[in-house]
Amino acid sequence: MTQDPRWLTEAEQRAWQAYRRMFLLLNAQLARDLAQDSGLSEADYDVLSALGASPDRRRRVSELADRMLWSRSRLSHHLARMQQRGLVVREECATDGRGAVVVLTDEGTRTIERAAPPHVESVRRHFIDLLSPEQIEVFATIGETVVGRLTEGDH
Amino acid sequence: MTQDPRWLTEAEQRAWQAYRRMFLLLNAQLARDLAQDSGLSEADYDVLSALGASPDRRRRVSELADRMLWSRSRLSHHLARMQQRGLVVREECATDGRGAVVVLTDEGTRTIERAAPPHVESVRRHFIDLLSPEQIEVFATIGETVVGRLTEGDH
DNA sequence: CCGTCTTAAGTGACACGTCAATCACCTGCC
DNA sequence: GGCAGGTGATTGACGTGTCACTTAAGACGG
Numbered sequence: 429m430t431q432d433p434r435w436l437t438e439a440e441q442r443a444w445q446a447y448r449r450m451f452l453l454l455n456a457q458l459a460r461d462l463a464q465d466s467g468l469s470e471a472d473y474d475v476l477s478a479l480g481a482s483p484d485r486r487r488r489v490s491e492l493a494d495r496m497l498w499s500r501s502r503l504s505h506h507l508a509r510m511q512q513r514g515l516v517v518r519e520e521c522a523t524d525g526r527g528a529v530v531v532l533t534d535e536g537t538r539t540i541e542r543a544a545p546p547h548v549e550s551v552r553r554h555f556i557d558l559l560s561p562e563q564i565e566v567f568a569t570i571g572e573t574v575v576g577r578l579t580e581g582d583h
Numbered sequence: 584m585t586q587d588p589r590w591l592t593e594a595e596q597r598a599w600q601a602y603r604r605m606f607l608l609l610n611a612q613l614a615r616d617l618a619q620d621s622g623l624s625e626a627d628y629d630v631l632s633a634l635g636a637s638p639d640r641r642r643r644v645s646e647l648a649d650r651m652l653w654s655r656s657r658l659s660h661h662l663a664r665m666q667q668r669g670l671v672v673r674e675e676c677a678t679d680g681r682g683a684v685v686v687l688t689d690e691g692t693r694t695i696e697r698a699a700p701p702h703v704e705s706v707r708r709h710f711i712d713l714l715s716p717e718q719i720e721v722f723a724t725i726g727e728t729v730v731g732r733l734t735e736g737d738h
Numbered sequence: 739c740c741g742t743c744t745t746a747a748g749t750g751a752c753a754c755g756t757c758a759a760t761c762a763c764c765t766g767c768c
Numbered sequence: 769g770g771c772a773g774g775t776g777a778t779t780g781a782c783g784t785g786t787c788a789c790t791t792a793a794g795a796c797g798g
Binding site: 433434435436439440442443444445446447449450451452453454457497544545546548549551552554555556558559561563564565566567568569570571572573574575577578579 | 588589590591594595597598599600601602604605606607608609612652699700701703704706707709710711713714716718719720721722723724725726727728729730732733734
Binding site: 488489490500501503504505508521524525526527528 | 745746747748749
């Protein structure tokens with residue numbers, strides 16, 4: 429016999445609802461800003477920015493996927509499109525014949541360097557600057573707690 | 584001349600990163616649980632649950648879309664699939680010849696009633712129960728602040 | 739070395755979401 | 769009443785994400 433669930437309290441519902449709505453709206457707004465300012469999708473931005481922060485602007489495909497929490501398949505498809513647009517190129521991996529390395533092209537580099545400032549402003553405007561330092565701190569802690577729980581057991 | 588952006592401080596970056604990772608992981612986990620427990624996607628669940636909470640288990644299509652923060656188009660496509668599966672039906676609207684009303688079928692009603700308890704447990708396990716009441720409160724406030732800013736100006 | 743097992747990456751088919759266009763119907767003004 | 773413009777809803781085409789599968793290559797015990 430299944431136990432009756434512990435339904436959410438009013439406060440818990442408020443938090444859960446607010447979270448879901450915040451995500452939907454915030455994400456949509458950031459995507460709009462990003463598209464207008466730089467002609468990029470959030471996915472594009474994330475790939476470019478992860479690569480831009482990588483040593484030598486290059487990274488093994490699966491390393492990139494792990495770091496971004498993307499499936500390999502998703503990344504593979506997306507890289508194909510970005511390569512088409514000239515933002516990245518794939519190279520063979522010297523040390524592992526199966527492997528591939530993605531590299532930011534010059535255009536990719538320019539693109540992310542131009543896109544970053546307005547994107548940061550957008551994140552500030554719609555999120556960060558609305559919160560007090562204390563709220564930022566609590567928020568970070570919450571996120572890390574949840575992430576920690578969800579990734580414990582991963583080696 | 585564009586001003587140099589105010590890059591995020593370390594604390595701000597922590598919060599932003601934690602948020603993005605939390606969303607990715609939490610969403611994926613909830614979707615996995617939901618699919619295993621009830622064979623539903625999150626989108627399915629959201630529609631069923633919104634309809635289940637509606638008077639008479641029915642709602643005008645665009646009213647539902649607004650309430651869920653979905654585009655009409657998305658909802659229309661999704662309702663088509665759910666109708667195919669027998670979870671909802673569309674009826675004509677008595678008071679507006681253009682309008683349509685979506686209604687939960689008996690099967691849709693049974694489905695959401697069975698799906699809700701394990702989903703709530705899942706939300707608790709991976710999120711709510713990891714936080715203190717104080718954290719829940721701060722989190723709700725943050726969400727509402729951000730949502731409020733993003734929706735101000737909507738009538 | 740050889741066969742098996744594992745791992746890196748890409749692929750194809752399908753499900754989903756978005757955007758723009760469409761169609762039917764309502765509303766309001768002359 | 770009739771028509772000009774707005775609104776509710778759907779549709780089709782397209783871009784993107786997922787899942788299952790394939791291909792190629794490293795790892796490794798015998």
